[in-house]
Amino acid sequence: MKPYLTAIAFVVGVATSIFGAEASRSAEYDYDAPEPGTYTLPIIKPAADGNVLDSTGTPLLLRDLTHGRVTVMSFIYTRCASAVACPYATGVLRQLHESSAEDPALAKGLRLVSMSFDPSTDTPRRMAEYAALADRQPSAAPWKFITTRSQADLQPILEAFGQTVDKRKNPSNPLGPLNHVLRVYLIDRDGNIRNIYSSGTLDPRLVLADVRTLLLEAGVSKQITRK
Amino acid sequence: MRHCIREKLVAGACIVSMGIGLATLISNARADETCSSPYLARIEGQEEFVYVWTLGVEGLGDGSDKLVVVDVKPGSPHYGEVIHSVSVSGRNEAHHGGFTDDRRQLWLSGLESSKILIFDVHTDPAHPKHIKTIDNFEKASGGAIGPHGVYALPGRVLIPCLSNAKDKTGRTAIVEYSNEGKYIATHWLPTKAEPRGVEGAEFADGYGYDARVLPRKNVLLTTSFTGWKNYMRDFSSLAGDAEAMKQMGSTMVIWNFHTRTPKKVFQVPGVPLEVRWAWDPEHNYAFTATALGSKLWLCYEDKKGNWQAESVAQIGDPAGVLPADISLSADDKTLFVDCFGDGKCRVFDVSDPHHPRQTYEKKVGRQLNMVSQSWDGKRLYFTSSLLEHWDKSGADNEQFLRAYAWNGKSLEPKFDLDFTALKLGRPHHMLFGSTNIGN
Numbered sequence: 001m002k003p004y005l006t007a008i009a010f011v012v013g014v015a016t017s018i019f020g021a022e023a024s025r026s027a028e029y030d031y032d033a034p035e036p037g038t039y040t041l042p043i044i045k046p047a048a049d050g051n052v053l054d055s056t057g058t059p060l061l062l063r064d065l066t067h068g069r070v071t072v073m074s075f076i077y078t079r080c081a082s083a084v085a086c087p088y089a090t091g092v093l094r095q096l097h098e099s100s101a102e103d104p105a106l107a108k109g110l111r112l113v114s115m116s117f118d119p120s121t122d123t124p125r126r127m128a129e130y131a132a133l134a135d136r137q138p139s140a141a142p143w144k145f146i147t148t149r150s151q152a153d154l155q156p157i158l159e160a161f162g163q164t165v166d167k168r169k170n171p172s173n174p175l176g177p178l179n180h181v182l183r184v185y186l187i188d189r190d191g192n193i194r195n196i197y198s199s200g201t202l203d204p205r206l207v208l209a210d211v212r213t214l215l216l217e218a219g220v221s222k223q224i225t226r227k
Numbered sequence: 228m229r230h231c232i233r234e235k236l237v238a239g240a241c242i243v244s245m246g247i248g249l250a251t252l253i254s255n256a257r258a259d260e261t262c263s264s265p266y267l268a269r270i271e272g273q274e275e276f277v278y279v280w281t282l283g284v285e286g287l288g289d290g291s292d293k294l295v296v297v298d299v300k301p302g303s304p305h306y307g308e309v310i311h312s313v314s315v316s317g318r319n320e321a322h323h324g325g326f327t328d329d330r331r332q333l334w335l336s337g338l339e340s341s342k343i344l345i346f347d348v349h350t351d352p353a354h355p356k357h358i359k360t361i362d363n364f365e366k367a368s369g370g371a372i373g374p375h376g377v378y379a380l381p382g383r384v385l386i387p388c389l390s391n392a393k394d395k396t397g398r399t400a401i402v403e404y405s406n407e408g409k410y411i412a413t414h415w416l417p418t419k420a421e422p423r424g425v426e427g428a429e430f431a432d433g434y435g436y437d438a439r440v441l442p443r444k445n446v447l448l449t450t451s452f453t454g455w456k457n458y459m460r461d462f463s464s465l466a467g468d469a470e471a472m473k474q475m476g477s478t479m480v481i482w483n484f485h486t487r488t489p490k491k492v493f494q495v496p497g498v499p500l501e502v503r504w505a506w507d508p509e510h511n512y513a514f515t516a517t518a519l520g521s522k523l524w525l526c527y528e529d530k531k532g533n534w535q536a537e538s539v540a541q542i543g544d545p546a547g548v549l550p551a552d553i554s555l556s557a558d559d560k561t562l563f564v565d566c567f568g569d570g571k572c573r574v575f576d577v578s579d580p581h582h583p584r585q586t587y588e589k590k591v592g593r594q595l596n597m598v599s600q601s602w603d604g605k606r607l608y609f610t611s612s613l614l615e616h617w618d619k620s621g622a623d624n625e626q627f628l629r630a631y632a633w634n635g636k637s638l639e640p641k642f643d644l645d646f647t648a649l650k651l652g653r654p655h656h657m658l659f660g661s662t663n664i665g666n
Contacts, residue, residue: 031445181328
């Protein structure tokens with residue numbers, strides 16, 4: 001395994017152990033998660049479409065990854081070293097992935113997407129190395145690692161989602177060369193964004209409760225365990 | 228290969244950081260103002276600009292509301308000067324505002340018109356550009372009017388309102404918009420008639436003012452002011468109308484933030500206004516001050532995990548000094564309390580939040596409203612205007628932005644801008660800007 005993959009696996013693994021999706025309250029998230037289906041999540045806006053590449057380099061329309069299942073989509077870049085940003089978001093998605101492996105209804109109704117906003121570095125080949133981590137759980141919900149062919153393909157997607165990214169004034173900043181707000185999106189089966197998470201709200205338990213709320217709302221499963 | 232090794236090392240650092248916790252990392256940011264949304268991208272280093280949402284005055288300059296930009300960059304040749312202002316053509320009862328979470332937009336609200344004016348503060352932070360106006364707020368929200376603050380949430384803003392279009396009392400709602408300016412949802416405050424299952428429903432007046440979140444506890448706290456027909460009325464006339472004075476906010480409400488569900492109503496007589504959550508990751512409390520009650524109140528989680536509210540200190544003369552804005556230091560030890568009535572800033576030691584103790588006071592002007600404090604606690608900025616119809620008259624109607632240095636014991640003047648002499652208007656809410664924004 002490449003050194004950076006070793007690193008990200010380590011980070012994700014630690015995130016997993018600290019912030020379990022089914023875990024109880026923690027110092028950072030010191031409250032009980034809400035009961036799925038007891039609240040509503042209003043539509044914020046439609047999820048944007050655009051041209052993307054999957055981790056094999058195959059062209060796709062993004063809408064094909066934001067419809068038909070409840071989708072949790074995270075914008076990341078693999079050079080990010082900010083503890084409260086991309087590695088943390090990937091750790092949360094990893095938690096959801098693992099939870100879905102133990103919950104057939106979740107595995108059937110959920111999709112995870114990690115999309116890079118750094119196409120010059122995050123090539124399909126590099127994303128494939130991340131995807132390999134997800135492939136270890138074949139019974140879990142699908143987890144796609146995608147990128148774009150170019151900045152020209154990427155920019156309209158970022159603007160429509162509202163994901164801001166800037167180059168840092170110091171490209172050698174130890175946190176990584178790009179400055180960005182952490183954004184993870186919850187998208188319903190019809191392609192509408194229903195929640196947006198960032199530092200302070202990206203609690204795996206909340207995301208899982210929201211996913212289950214949308215699955216209950218859609219009536220796709222009556223087997224979902226109310227946890 | 229070199230950067231792969233670097234990433235591995237940084238990843239190790241990440242793990243350590245994760246153990247420290249998100250809240251701690253946020254609270255350790257060493258810049259920006261103290262009383263802003265925790266979801267907001269932070270200024271790196273010292274603030275460079277103070278944006279001042281300024282209410283126009285008929286016959287003064289062009290008479291319109293303005294976004295005024297004051298240069299506060301250390302070493303700048305224009306330090307302490309107005310370097311830019313954008314007139315919005317008309318008066319809206321300019322009051323409060325706030326940034327989107329990415330800090331690219333500044334949203335400024337009008338209490339009279341219910342318009343929200345959106346500025347781009349990213350492209351050129353020294354010269355904000357008006358890019359959009361939300362002018363159908365009442366219709367979109369289902370009848371809420373008087374949009375007050377604008378509170379950044381991930382990808383959206385929370386807008387607590389003051390009134391409603393039907394009877395223009397203080398019965399109101401919290402409204403959500405996306406960062407793109409699209410309406411999302413309206414959450415009406417609980418009332419006795421529509422309690423929504425809330426504890427303390429017998430106190431519920433349905434009024435609103437401020438709305439702020441403590442993410443770590445998943446709670447939202449709201450306070451209460453009064454409705455359009457009161458805040459748009461001359462204050463001396465209003466004060467003499469006993470029936471109208473009964474229509475003043477006397478509650479705080481704690482909500483489940485994630486589900487936007489009100490959980491408990493607290494009886495807090497005398498118009499509780501600004502909410503200031505403590506920053507320390509183990510401090511589960513917020514302060515507010517009652518404008519008509521002249522008291523500091525504490526909302527806190529008790530040892531059993533239940534939220535409570537109690538009056539913890541008198542502010543000034545019991546006859547009333549009209550506390551308006553408050554600002555809590557980043558270390559949760561010092562609370563600055565602006566008093567409109569006597570123009571004084573009173574400083575409290577709140578190290579023991581249940582027993583605040585006044586340690587200092589300074590007369591800043593003949594009337595005094597807002598205060599914004601830098602994260603390091605060394606700089607405070609004050610403005611004068613409360614509301615067009617509530618400001619003092621004659622010589623007492625000073626309109627200023629005054630900057631002070633705080634040395635831990637006293638406030639020392641740094642610069643003074645006379646907004647009347649500059650033909651700008653009545654300065655109200657201040658927000659910090661910079662060309663250096665982190666994440």
